[in-house]
Amino acid sequence: MSGRRADARCGPRRGRREERLAPAGMGQALSREAVGREVGRQALALLEAHESWLEMQRGLSAATVRAYGADLRQFAVFLAGRGRDLGQPDDIDRRDVQAFLAELFRQGEAKSSMSRKLAAVRSFFQYALRARLVRENVAKSVRNPRQEIYQPRVLNVDEVFAVLDAEEKTASDPLRHSRDRALAELLYGSGLRISEALGLDVDDVQAAAGVVRVMGKGGRERMAPLSDTCLSALRDWLADRALLAANGEHALFVGVRGRRLQRREAARIMERLAGLAGLSGRFSPHALRHSFATHLLDAGADLRSVQELLGHKRLTTTQRYTQVSLEHLLHVYDAAHPKAQPAKHAAGSEEHGEAAAPGAEESAAGEDKAPERAVPLAPAKRSGGKRGRAS
Numbered sequence: 001m002s003g004r005r006a007d008a009r010c011g012p013r014r015g016r017r018e019e020r021l022a023p024a025g026m027g028q029a030l031s032r033e034a035v036g037r038e039v040g041r042q043a044l045a046l047l048e049a050h051e052s053w054l055e056m057q058r059g060l061s062a063a064t065v066r067a068y069g070a071d072l073r074q075f076a077v078f079l080a081g082r083g084r085d086l087g088q089p090d091d092i093d094r095r096d097v098q099a100f101l102a103e104l105f106r107q108g109e110a111k112s113s114m115s116r117k118l119a120a121v122r123s124f125f126q127y128a129l130r131a132r133l134v135r136e137n138v139a140k141s142v143r144n145p146r147q148e149i150y151q152p153r154v155l156n157v158d159e160v161f162a163v164l165d166a167e168e169k170t171a172s173d174p175l176r177h178s179r180d181r182a183l184a185e186l187l188y189g190s191g192l193r194i195s196e197a198l199g200l201d202v203d204d205v206q207a208a209a210g211v212v213r214v215m216g217k218g219g220r221e222r223m224a225p226l227s228d229t230c231l232s233a234l235r236d237w238l239a240d241r242a243l244l245a246a247n248g249e250h251a252l253f254v255g256v257r258g259r260r261l262q263r264r265e266a267a268r269i270m271e272r273l274a275g276l277a278g279l280s281g282r283f284s285p286h287a288l289r290h291s292f293a294t295h296l297l298d299a300g301a302d303l304r305s306v307q308e309l310l311g312h313k314r315l316t317t318t319q320r321y322t323q324v325s326l327e328h329l330l331h332v333y334d335a336a337h338p339k340a341q342p343a344k345h346a347a348g349s350e351e352h353g354e355a356a357a358p359g360a361e362e363s364a365a366g367e368d369k370a371p372e373r374a375v376p377l378a379p380a381k382r383s384g385g386k387r388g389r390a391s
Contacts, residue, residue: 045087068119071120089124090135094142097118122137154294159279160188163277165277175243178237187289191224191289202238202251216311271283293318
């Protein structure tokens with residue numbers, strides 16, 4: 001420990017400083033205090049001014065501001081290891097930004113995270129350009145890493161209902177059962193992001209109108225519809241909530257201490273429900289939102305309406321769900337369409353040296369195995385017919 005402190009005091013030993021700073025800055029999220037030990041005060045002041053600009057001028061959400069701040073602190077420490085100072089942004093060039101991305105790649109950072117960090121750097125230099133601290137945005141011409149094709153996990157309708165009904169089988173803690181069921185119903189019934197659901201206050205639920213007021217990404221507000229089962233679950237939870245919530249707490253969903261439920265705890269709740277439902281593999285709260293979108297498209301909803309329900313700014317973001325839905329439609333087509341099956345059947349017969357018998361085309365479609373499940377074109381019903389659900 002004393003050796004490291006001596007190195008930090010002695011300064012000019014540049015090679016050892018580069019070796020130490022690159023891993024420290026790249027492998028973990030850095031606090032303001034940790035960055036303050038590695039970079040100058042001017043850089044810290046610029047980072048704080050940039051965060052204020054993001055919040056006040058650009059209106060970004062608190063989560064985005066925090067993420068950009070962490071990314072830029074990481075960038076500042078990386079630059080310090082190269083003998084650069086983010087407090088002097090005009091001295092930084094395009095090659096520094098490219099070297100930052102190269103180091104992230106070497107460390108195994110996900111390409112989506114690399115793109116977000118590059119967006120943070122671009123935003124910082126855009127702020128510096130407006131403040132006349134630089135002559136150009138050197139990060140603007142740096143290309144984003146090519147993204148992996150990501151297909152979200154989608155549950156079929158039976159699996160979703162198994163998750164939503166899992167708590168009913170083991171309701172040992174009535175308060176927790178009421179809250180967890182309401183949260184799960186809201187994520188699937190209205191397609192909310194987990195951050196949106198946890199950010200709701202009691203006053204945001206408009207039960208009489210059957211909608212909930214949601215504050216989405218970028219401060220964009222929308223009204224999301226509530227299904228019948230979701231309304232029922234929310235009414236049950238609101239009747240119990242006062243027994244768990246702390247005085248003066250406005251959050252719709254609260255934890256055991258009576259304060260707003262945190263994202264990590266919500267993720268554990270969803271994991272537990274998935275385990276009770278018998279689902280294997282990792283399960284995130286976002287899987288219910290993905291399933292909500294895919295089931296709507298399978299049932300014939302148009303893409304623009306799904307975009308509005310999900311709160312997407314761009315239609316291209318919603319279009320990734322069409323690929324999942326298209327795969328399902330192709331499966332149904334291959335399994336059921338009379339023009340799709342005979343070709344497969346004839347091809348299989350030729351491989352075995354057999355000629356297709358007369359009438360085989362007509363029987364092939366009838367004998368073919370039915371698809372695993374048909375997606376309902378009307379609102380799905382729970383088993384037992386207790387309540388309907390809006391698709």
